[in-house]
Amino acid sequence: TDELQANAPALTPDGTWVYYLVDRSVPGGGAVDLKRVRLDGAGRETLMVIDHPLPGTHFRPSRIYPLSTISSDGTRYAAAAYLGDGQTPNAPWGLMLFDLLKNTVELIVQGSSWCNIHPQFCRSADPEAKHWIMIQENHGNTCDTAGNIVSYVSGAGADIHLIRDDGTP
Helix, strand or coil: CCCCCEEEEEECCCCCEEEEEEEEEECCEEEEEEEEEECCCCCCEEEEEECCCCCCCCCCCECCCCCEEECCCCCEEEEEEECCCCCCCCCCEEEEEEECCCCEEEEEEEECCCCCCCCEECCCCCCCHHHEEEEEEECCCEECCCCCEEECCCHHHEEEEEEECCCCC
């Protein structure tokens, strides 16, 4: 794509579509667009514009994390973002889950230790396993009010979690 701020691409398992986010946000404001396009560049469309807090929260996503993932059946897309308001240091990061059939989004994980989440859906077609997402947690990070990492803990301070796409272990 030639779109500025395009980020977090994920190719559907059938190779038909690339889903991605366009980050027009700033901490606490702006917008994030969920888009998709065919591999040949045809059929580009905006599926959702998030210019308000995520449902059931007071958080607005910004600073979209560059890695995303899509479920093995191509119906759910997950991407991470900074959730700060631009005024609060060490604000949380979170993982958003987009239901591509219902055109909805929900925040399934949040906290200050999720700045480097590396989401990865299980590639299995098994009815239960296709809902698992592997994510990384980095304990002890700190960030400034804009979401810039001030101190980053890796190695012994990082661990991997396997969660369901509803956020439960």
